[in-house]
Amino acid sequence: MQEDWNPSWLHQRFVRPFTANPYPTTGEGLRMIWRFLKGGSQDNPAGLRFLPRQTQLNDITPAMTLGFAGDAMSMWGKPLRFDRSVVDFFAPCDHVLVNFEGVITDLPQYAPDQKHTRPVLDALAQMAPRDKLVLSMANNHTADYGAAECRRCMQLLDREGFTHFGVGDTPFIDLAPRLRVTTGTQWSNRKGSHLAWLDKVERHVRPGAFNVLFPHFGYELELFPRPSVVDLATSWLAHFDAVVGHHSHNPQPITAQVDRTGIRRLCAYSLGNLSFGMAYRHVPGLSALTWGAVARITVGPLKSQPDRWAAGELTWSFIECLPLPDRRAGFETRTVAQCAFFPPTLIPPSH
Numbered sequence: 215m216q217e218d219w220n221p222s223w224l225h226q227r228f229v230r231p232f233t234a235n236p237y238p239t240t241g242e243g244l245r246m247i248w249r250f251l252k253g254g255s256q257d258n259p260a261g262l263r264f265l266p267r268q269t270q271l272n273d274i275t276p277a278m279t280l281g282f283a284g285d286a287m288s289m290w291g292k293p294l295r296f297d298r299s300v301v302d303f304f305a306p307c308d309h310v311l312v313n314f315e316g317v318i319t320d321l322p323q324y325a326p327d328q329k330h331t332r333p334v335l336d337a338l339a340q341m342a343p344r345d346k347l348v349l350s351m352a353n354n355h356t357a358d359y360g361a362a363e364c365r366r367c368m369q370l371l372d373r374e375g376f377t378h379f380g381v382g383d384t385p386f387i388d389l390a391p392r393l394r395v396t397t398g399t400q401w402s403n404r405k406g407s408h409l410a411w412l413d414k415v416e417r418h419v420r421p422g423a424f425n426v427l428f429p430h431f432g433y434e435l436e437l438f439p440r441p442s443v444v445d446l447a448t449s450w451l452a453h454f455d456a457v458v459g460h461h462s463h464n465p466q467p468i469t470a471q472v473d474r475t476g477i478r479r480l481c482a483y484s485l486g487n488l489s490f491g492m493a494y495r496h497v498p499g500l501s502a503l504t505w506g507a508v509a510r511i512t513v514g515p516l517k518s519q520p521d522r523w524a525a526g527e528l529t530w531s532f533i534e535c536l537p538l539p540d541r542r543a544g545f546e547t548r549t550v551a552q553c554a555f556f557p558p559t560l561i562p563p564s565h
């Protein structure tokens with residue numbers, strides 16, 4: 215069972231929640247709680263803006279389309295469905311990457327542990343066909359229920375026909391001969407020797423392929439990344455063709471950086487939440503957790519340099535996960551035109 219598992223109800227209910235901190239210092243954990251209570255931090259130290267919702271990053275011959283979603287959080291036993299707008303968004307994609315935050319387990323759940331139940335798989339498979347979904351297991355909740363429960367969850371995913379990666383012995387996945395996706399987590403709420411970390415993550419780059427990094431990193435409830443987070447993403451972009459992150463629980467700017475050969479590399483700091491069974495707009499501490507973003511890019515050979523693959527067209531949208539009017543129906547995620555956090559002026563129009 216898990217490394218710090220104590221079966222007593224008192225321990226589970228009153229001790230365990232206070233031993234969860236993704237960050238190395240207590241101070242950082244307390245600052246995170248403060249951001250939850252005040253509904254997120256608006257600081258934008260790097261002065262970042264979003265790319266237009268439709269942006270031609272490079273002139274390529276498209277070979278495939280990759281879709282990205284952020285955190286699939288625990289539904290706390292409630293149903294989840296996806297509006298047609300989200301299904302349509304991912305319809306052109308050959309693969310759709312999702313951060314699967316936590317594990318499927320029958321053990322009891324006490325916040326902030328993230329537990330999934332089997333029905334979430336049918337919900338995700340309603341968003342995109344299961345043979346197109348790729349679940350990343352690398353996040354700060356992978357170790358919540360220990361290595362054995364994580365392994366049981368992955369065996370269930372195998373039986374249900376889901377592709378997954380992102381623990382210590384599967385830090386990357388080759389989705390095509392010229393397409394590798396690498397993942398890893400910067401943080402973990404619990405100790406775990408089975409996790410995929412981001413240290414020296416560039417060692418997983420596959421020469422000659424289009425390399426995507428799908429990292430779980432940064433800080434929760436910050437609308438814009440700190441300078442240290444920007445620096446980290448920039449250092450990864452010296453090795454990876456695209457960085458698409460998650461963990462903040464709110465969307466952060468979707469940007470691009472130009473490399474020394476003039477190629478634009480996608481840098482999406484965080485896609486926020488895809489789904490969450492406690493996404494209540496009017497509850498203090500939870501009100502900032504309804505928002506996310508979805509993105510897709512075409513990838514393929516550059517027209518000017520056919521032996522080199524790059525990202526072509528970027529398309530993205532904000533999404534919001536909210537309870538349905540009939541509470542028994544659970545939650546629904548849909549695309550939305552705006553996110554209340556960001557003024558429209560921060561997002562230039564598409565041309």
Ligand SMILES: [Fe+2]
Nearest residue numbers: 353354355461
């Ligand atoms: Fe996380």
